[in-house]
Amino acid sequence: MTIVLVSLGLLVLASAGGANALRLGKGVYYFVERQSEYLVAGVVVCVCAALFDYRNWRKHISLTTLAYIIVFLLCLAVFLFKPINGSHRWIPIGPVRLQPSEIAKLLTVISVAVYIDRCGWKIDYFFRGALVCAVLIAFFAIPVAMEKDFGSAMVIGLAGMLMMFLGDVKLWHLAPFFALGAGGLAYRVLSEPNRVARIFAWSPTMKNWILSIVGNAGVSDTATERALHQGKMALVAISRGGVNGVGLGESMQKLYYLPEAHTDFVFAIGAEELGLWFSVSVVALYCIFFALAVYIAKSSCDRLGRNIAFGMAFIIFFQAMFNLAVVSGALPPKGMALPFFSYGGTNLVCAFFAVGTILSVGIRAAKEEKDSAK
Secondary structure, eight states: HHHHHHHHHHHHHHHHHHHHHTTTOOTTTHHHHHHHHHHHHHHHHHHHHHHHHHHHHHHHHHHHHHHHHHHHHHHHHHHGGGOBBTTTOOOTTTTEEEOOOHHHHHHHHHHHHHHHHHHGGGGGGIIIIIIHHHHHHHHHHHHHHHHTTTHHHHHHHHHHHHHHHHHOOOOHHEEEEEEEEHHHHHHHHHHHHHHHHHHHOOOHHHHHHHHHHHHHTOOOOOHHHHHHHHHHHHHHHHHHHHTTTTTTTTOTTTTTSSSTTTTTTHHHEEEEEHHHHHHHHHHHHHHHHHHHHHHHHHHOOOOOHHHHHHHHHHHHHHHHHHHHHHTSSSSOOOOOOOTTTSOOHHHHHHHHHHHHHHHHHHHHHHHHHHHHOO
16 A cells, blocks of 8 residues: 555656756756655665564663654754754755654654553553653654644644553543643644734634634734635645546646645645546545554554554554645645655655554564464
8 A cells, every 4th residue: 555655656746846846956857856765765664664573662661762862852953953944844964854853753652652551550640651651742742843843743742642542541631731732732823923824814714713812913914815825726726637637747736836836735736637536546545554554553462562553554644634634725724744745755764664663563463363373
């Protein structure tokens, strides 16, 4: 299933990225060529993750702790570099830009799952259970939110909460942290005029509600119009594609009408060129991927494997559904990559790490079942 998603993603990216590549003075296939290089790295990471026994995360707790600390420091290190488009999200390493928040999502799942598994029955206690888990989540979510990467902060928070729920943390222990996280994220969003402008552009009802509470929050009509443009152009692309599409390579919206055509809004270009069949197929492929991952998780021979597989599957599936909802206008415009489709090295490699980890759980479950049958 991953092979189909990646192949379809490269096909669409080859078309969607051409115009932006030429604008940057690069070759027409610059982005798909770079993505292919990241793909090779991703496949290597996937194989290594599949061969790596996920139980080593629990067995060698020093390994998990070291990985957690390194990623936390990387999330802080982004502030040492110049912001890009107003956000501190990347660490330039030669020709590559590393995005630590993508790695933080994965380490959130692993670290919380490992702690819950090692904690055992003590997870029922508030201070030994829910509070420690919440701190592990917060040490990633807060720096990422300060980077102004609210989408990744939301994924980190939700993935961590899912791990707590699957780990049998009591709901009345979980609820206050969920409310605190949601409230903190809402405050950060409402304190950013650009984010508020996106909400204004998306929903007049929400606009009136926010205006009644916090006023205009410094949002100008120009900012609202600029935010509205992105969503409008995405819907134009989807509607123009119709059922059968306008043909591969024939998109008009990728010719600088739709910003981020090769990253966050690459799905809209695919829908324009390949039509409704493409859109339905992509949704179906992600649903099948998630169903297969859940099957592997449920077949796991231990709680740690089940929780880690669920968490990795959730990260990919949630980001995919969120991206599709934004592109189709069901949610306010928010930058979040479409796994296996959007251009970006860290995102692609991390998605392959998640796939490899799910396979690691499946391989060990199959081995356990084979050994028990002897």
